[in-house]
Amino acid sequence: AQSVTQPDIHITVSEGASLELRCNYSYGATPYLFWYVQSPGQGLQLLLKYFSGDTLVQGIKGFEAEFKRSQSSFNLRKPSVHWSDAAEYFCAVGGSSNTGKLIFGQGTTLQVKP
């Protein structure tokens, strides 16, 4: 069955520290992978996506993610976190179907300490 797991429900980091949010997926075919961010009271905004090519993808707001097929992972990283990065982060996986259906992880809430 297709699924996405974000093992960390809640993460707290200090401003300026590095960040890594974990995402593991289970998908039978070549996955299309996405990271979205949701600020309080807002909808989801796309940070980055991967579906082929270079396994390290760059996104907006200084985020990057690395696709590791052997580990079925797509972890999100940022070298130096800013207070404005406090939000909820969702990993999602889709397939080759043109309907664009996605399966979302449970989300990780990021808190940034001053």
Next chain:
Amino acid sequence: DVKVTQSSRYLVKRTGEKVFLECVQDMDHENMFWYRQDPGLGLRLIYFSYDVKMKEKGDIPEGYSVSREKKERFSLILESASTNQTSMYLCASRPGGGGAGQPQHFGDGTRLSIL
């Protein structure tokens, strides 16, 4: 920029009422989606539509229906609202062409409370 507009940010309704949540997108997208978001559960797909008058059930369609009479508008209907439908509802759209890598674009959500 893609704009997905949900008609209400906050809505309070009573048990048993018929509730309509409206979503409009301005980018001529073929595919539209309705999700509900609950703490610890992420986003769960209620229904999606891949074109006008075309719809498919998602993972949790019970108690909901949808309508897509025009390409830009996708409505979610709670036939007889119940307290367990209190949630955040998110609408999304994406182009139908261009392959599976086309991302979904989201509205700001409607926080619905059923009393």
